[in-house]
Amino acid sequence: MSAPALLSHLKGNKNAVTSIAFNDNEQFAVSSIDKTIAVYSLKNKNIRCMRFEMPFEIYEIDFSTKNFLAAVGNSKQVNVVEAVMHKGYSEMIIAHQKSIRTVDFSTSGNRIITGSDDKTIKMFRLSHKNFISSYTGHTNWIRCVRFSPNNKMIASCGEDKTVNLFDVESGQLIHSFKDEKGYGNQLCWHKDNNTIGIAQENGRVKIYDLKQRKLVQYYRIYSCAVNSLDFHPLGYHMITGDKQGSVKVLDLLEGRDIYTISGHNDSVTAVKFSKDGEYFVTGSADKHLMVFKSNITVNLSDDDDKEEISPKHVENKENQNEKEAVLIDSRKSVNYNYLENDIIDV
Numbered sequence: 553m554s555a556p557a558l559l560s561h562l563k564g565n566k567n568a569v570t571s572i573a574f575n576d577n578e579q580f581a582v583s584s585i586d587k588t589i590a591v592y593s594l595k596n597k598n599i600r601c602m603r604f605e606m607p608f609e610i611y612e613i614d615f616s617t618k619n620f621l622a623a624v625g626n627s628k629q630v631n632v633v634e635a636v637m638h639k640g641y642s643e644m645i646i647a648h649q650k651s652i653r654t655v656d657f658s659t660s661g662n663r664i665i666t667g668s669d670d671k672t673i674k675m676f677r678l679s680h681k682n683f684i685s686s687y688t689g690h691t692n693w694i695r696c697v698r699f700s701p702n703n704k705m706i707a708s709c710g711e712d713k714t715v716n717l718f719d720v721e722s723g724q725l726i727h728s729f730k731d732e733k734g735y736g737n738q739l740c741w742h743k744d745n746n747t748i749g750i751a752q753e754n755g756r757v758k759i760y761d762l763k764q765r766k767l768v769q770y771y772r773i774y775s776c777a778v779n780s781l782d783f784h785p786l787g788y789h790m791i792t793g794d795k796q797g798s799v800k801v802l803d804l805l806e807g808r809d810i811y812t813i814s815g816h817n818d819s820v821t822a823v824k825f826s827k828d829g830e831y832f833v834t835g836s837a838d839k840h841l842m843v844f845k846s847n848i849t850v851n852l853s854d855d856d857d858k859e860e861i862s863p864k865h866v867e868n869k870e871n872q873n874e875k876e877a878v879l880i881d882s883r884k885s886v887n888y889n890y891l892e893n894d895i896i897d898v
Contacts, residue, residue, distance in 0.1 A: 554847040555811060555878060556801065556832070558885040562841040564590055564601070569835030572824040575615035580824070580833055581635070582841060583610040589621055591635050594831060594843065604633055611653050616661035620678070624652035630666055632678065645681055647674055654696045658703045665706060667694030673708055673718070687718045689725045696738045702745050705762075709736030715750055717762060727765055731758075738780050743787045751778035757792055757802070771802065773809050773877075780822050785829040788850045793820030799834050800877070805850075808875065815842060815882025842882060 567586035574580045581591045589604045608627035615621055620641070623631045628648050634641040648668035655666050663684065665675045673687035673694060692712035699706060705726070706718040715729040715736055734754025741748055747768075750758045755776055759769035776795040783790050790802040799820055801811040818838035825832045825846065834842045882888055 553810075553849045555880055556813060556844045556846055558815070558842060558882045558887045559831070559845055560841075560843040561815075561882070561885075561888050562592070562843070563839065564841070565839040567839060568818075568837040569821055569839065569841065570610055571612040572822040572833050572835050572841075573613050573615040573621075574824060574826050575617070575619060575635070577826050577828045577830065579615075579635070580826070581613055581615055581621055582822075582833075582835055583613040583623060584839075585609045587625075589613055589623060589633075591621075592841075594826065602635065602637060604635075606631055611651075612655050614655050614657050614664075616657040616678075617659070618661040620657075620661065622655045622657060622664055624655045624666060626651045628652065630655060630664060630676070632664075643678075643681060645676055647676065648672065653694060656698050658699050659701060660703070663699075663703075665697050665699060667697035667708055667710070669693045671710070673697050673706065675706075675720075685723050687723055687725075689716050689718070689728065690714065692735075695736055698739055698741055700741050700745050701743055704745070707739055707741065707748050709739050709750060711735045715739065715748070715760070727762070729760060729765075729767075737777065740782050740790075742783050743785065749781050749783060749790060751781040751792060753777040755794075757781060757790075759804070769804065769807055771809070773800070779820060780824075782823055782825050782832070784825055784846070784848055785827065786848070786850060789848050791823045791825065791832055791834075793823040793834060793836075795819045797836065797838075799823060801848075809877040810875075811880055812877045813844075813880045813882060815888065816840065 565584040571583040583589050587606050590601045592601045608625040610623050610625040613623045619635050621633050630645045630647050632643040647666050648670050650669035652666050652668045667673050671690045675684045690710040694710040697708040709715045713731050713735045717726045734752040736750040738751045746762050755774040757771040761768045774794050778794050781792040792800045797816040799813040800809045803810045816836040820836050822835040
């Protein structure tokens, strides 16, 4: 594959970026500690955007397939707004007893799950704003919670150093992975509904096979906390962002990092692929965003079945790479500039 290429360098936040979410291949939303959500048009060269004000510092957002944005933060409530130019649907759900760190829509967009410092996960039906179920098992703050792609399972990670897997309908805890050395900052699901990746505060990235209930890939290539990660939609690559401002592209078939991207001046707090994987966006505590063309391609042998290949085929627990990752300095790109975004408050 060719190296990722920087397309835009955006400066529109007054404080650290906390989360990035795509609703399609045209728009993405960005949240910040500055209590705002900005919605950008990815393919508009002028990068016009809408901005929504929230009554709290935002820790995470998610974009539904129905064009709704859910936001959570240092508040007990979930705020849901419709991402339209003129004010549309707006809703507030009192969800927890303490701050909410994480939120995720189901694939259909009808359900929302949240994870909180009160150590619980809760699910709500958006259409009726009613509580559906609570999921317990964590003994400390919950950092991240995600529906599986088929909406049958929920995976979560928290500061109790566990990764928990729940059955959506029964609410039962299916399995818990325990790691004494570090907790997960964020997790993501592979498209196969059987694999999850974990970004850990102790500088590790781990990939688990859920059917076999075992660790199948283990990356020890970071010297600081890994804050965020995302699988490419095809399932063969991953991007990660770390506390020292680096973004790494991992090849999951080879089990190694292939690109290390610099350019942010502070911790990379959010990374996200577009739905088709053609682009990815990175956000940082330096208040900036970078939009990249991913240039990801997959070279498979004639014997490889694309539907069957997943990260479990490469066991790299020691991750001693024979090849050096290619270093990319985004500052050397002609597109590295400070664009003051044309923002429309909604």
